[in-house]
């Protein structure tokens with residue numbers, strides 16, 4: 468199930484978006500990112516910023532499906548930045564330093580057959596965001612926070 | 621520079637006929653989706669053997685000009701419906717990845 472609500476938070480955010488990501492549904496994985504892309508287009512943000520945010524969130528969305536049992540995404544957009552917070556209650560990441568390395572992947576054969584598992588998702592998320600933080604606890608879950616600055620280039 | 625309109629002469633388009641014509645500025649080959657996500661240039665013709673529904677999401681988010689599925693791959697109805705929905709032009713190429721990419725490269729660089 469994918470769910471999006473928008474509500475304005477006066478004084479702070481221009482826009483707040485919420486998405487729920489189904490675990491195990493690869494056919495729908497990516498829908499939240501394309502919705503985000505649409506919303507950012509409507510806000511009139513620059514194509515470069517939109518591309519970075521959509522790519523960063525897509526990789527996180529796929530990870531929630533491939534490595535956890537889905538999760539929730541909250542996006543907060545103000546005049547300075549897009550903040551994306553992705554939470555799941557999956558198994559967590561044992562070794563973050565290893566996970567951040569290009570080419571490191573624990574993806575299953577099934578996931579690899581679909582074209583995932585290159586071990587490039589987290590590095591892409593870092594590359595396409597201005598700030599990224601991973602909070603994770605084995606057995607409890609993972610929260611990835613990314614900020615994409617929207618200052619005019 | 622070539623265009624998606626010119627590629628319609630080389631390959632069969634698998635979805636909506638009413639997609640706007642786009643310029644093609646480069647060719648990109650790749651099958652590992654997060655690799656493609658990180659490196660495919662906007663406006664490229666993306667040549668791949670993959671044909672599942674996730675290809676469409678990657679093509680849409682990277683904003684490539686079109687996808688050319690090589691080596692006999694065939695997207696299912698779900699993938700084609702998604703491509704229509706997102707306005708992603710997909711072609712089916714009969715050749716191998718290298719020949720297909722070279723053919724497009726030559727069109728760009730004549």
Ligand SMILES: Nc1ncnc2c1ncn2[C@@H]1O[C@H](COP(=O)(O)OP(=O)(O)OP(=O)(O)O)[C@@H](O)[C@H]1O
Nearest residue numbers: 530534559566572573583584585586587588589654
């Ligand atoms: N949300 C998550 N929960 C648990 N483990 C995760 C999560 N996200 C990433 N990981 C772990 O980090 C590894 C590296 O992630 P990354 O996204 O870089 O590569 P991948 O998903 O394996 O492959 P790719 O993204 O290239 O398709 C994963 O293989 C997995 O072990």
Ligand SMILES: [Mg+2]
Nearest residue numbers: 529530588589
């Ligand atoms: Mg990944």
